[in-house]
Amino acid sequence: MPAVSFQNVSKTYQSARGTFKALDGVSFDIEPGEFFGLLGPNGAGKTTLISILAGLTQPSGGKVTVNGHDVQADYPSARRQLGVVPQELVFDPFFNVRETLRLQSGYFGIRHNDAWIDELLEGLGLADKAQANMRQLSGGMKRRVLVAQALVHRPPVIVLDEPTAGVDVELRQTLWQFVSRLNREGSTVLLTTHYLEEAEALCGRIAMLKQGRVVALEKTSELLRRASSNVLRFKTDQSLPDDLLVHARVTGRVVQLPAHSALEVEQLLARVRESGVVAEDIEIRKPDLEDVFIDVMGGAAQAAQAEARS
Ligand SMILES: Nc1ncnc2c1ncn2[C@@H]1O[C@H](COP(=O)(O)OP(=O)(O)OP(=O)(O)O)[C@@H](O)[C@H]1O
Numbered sequence: 001m002p003a004v005s006f007q008n009v010s011k012t013y014q015s016a017r018g019t020f021k022a023l024d025g026v027s028f029d030i031e032p033g034e035f036f037g038l039l040g041p042n043g044a045g046k047t048t049l050i051s052i053l054a055g056l057t058q059p060s061g062g063k064v065t066v067n068g069h070d071v072q073a074d075y076p077s078a079r080r081q082l083g084v085v086p087q088e089l090v091f092d093p094f095f096n097v098r099e100t101l102r103l104q105s106g107y108f109g110i111r112h113n114d115a116w117i118d119e120l121l122e123g124l125g126l127a128d129k130a131q132a133n134m135r136q137l138s139g140g141m142k143r144r145v146l147v148a149q150a151l152v153h154r155p156p157v158i159v160l161d162e163p164t165a166g167v168d169v170e171l172r173q174t175l176w177q178f179v180s181r182l183n184r185e186g187s188t189v190l191l192t193t194h195y196l197e198e199a200e201a202l203c204g205r206i207a208m209l210k211q212g213r214v215v216a217l218e219k220t221s222e223l224l225r226r227a228s229s230n231v232l233r234f235k236t237d238q239s240l241p242d243d244l245l246v247h248a249r250v251t252g253r254v255v256q257l258p259a260h261s262a263l264e265v266e267q268l269l270a271r272v273r274e275s276g277v278v279a280e281d282i283e284i285r286k287p288d289l290e291d292v293f294i295d296v297m298g299g300a301a302q303a304a305q306a307e308a309r310s
Helices: 046-053 075-080 097-107 114-123 139-151 169-184 196-202 220-226 262-274 289-309
Strands: 004-015 018-030 035-039 061-066 082-085 157-161 188-192 205-210 213-219 230-235 249-251 254-259 280-285
Touching: 004 046, 018 046, 018 061, 018 205, 018 213, 035 046, 035 196, 046 061, 046 082, 046 157, 046 188, 075 082, 082 139, 097 114, 097 139, 114 139, 114 169, 139 157, 139 169, 157 169, 169 188, 169 196, 188 196, 196 220, 196 289, 205 220, 205 289, 213 220, 213 289, 220 289, 230 262, 249 289, 254 262, 254 289
Parallel strands: 035 188, 035 205, 082 157, 157 188
Antiparallel strands: 004 018, 004 061, 205 213, 230 254, 230 280, 249 254
């Protein structure tokens, strides 16, 4: 039985400007013990899909199960299987950290949970903050409590929605060490993130969403292997001619261009020189998940345009 199963899930929002399809026939399964990444650009539908999984949003169609429990028909059982770390920081400011975690345990009907609460505090670098009042904590510390709160009932499926947006390196490392440990011990993890290098390092399998549809669903290693080209990378102070610019990923002085062969590298460099651009620190590297992401999203956009034209 899959840990999570999305079966033809759709979601249409009604607004003043009419109807909007945020999810359109999303189907995939996550197997027990997987570390699974859900990626997509802003507005692709990731948070909507997770809200449906968590029982916070009603789908317009389709079905979602967690360890066999339907998130709508059997919400309490499905919810018990899930530990959801939401994007926003929402807390009752009157409690301290330990009280907050005891309260959350009580919500799941769990008493005498202090041994596990201590383990969570330790694992998430909160041990010295157990007595601190929630309103005294920094944003990063609050986020750690949010993670601990999601895990108090030892859920077999952990859902992390952009857990590292705007958090410092130390918290990222603490979080990933702890979540990876839980994954090694058998927990299933579903992660959404905009940090593609994190997804590449952590996720065994990845689904990419674009405009509410799954446009890639593959093992991470397979996605990287299938990437069609290597990347020519150099630095320059000048702007590229338009014919190169359309294919380039430009970040400040750094220019990256896909190159399928040694001949293409030579041709690209010749074109760079010919246009008067001075390239420094030239290198050729293997594609990373960001290259694949851009490739898939661009390809999906072209396919959608072709479909619209036909
Ligand atoms: N309550 C709502 N009413 C109307 N439209 C909504 C509502 N919630 C989300 N949307 C729209 O649905 C689309 C998908 O939003 P969603 O938040 O799921 O995307 P996302 O992939 O999580 O994006 P991000 O990476 O920015 O968090 C967006 O276009 C958004 O504007």
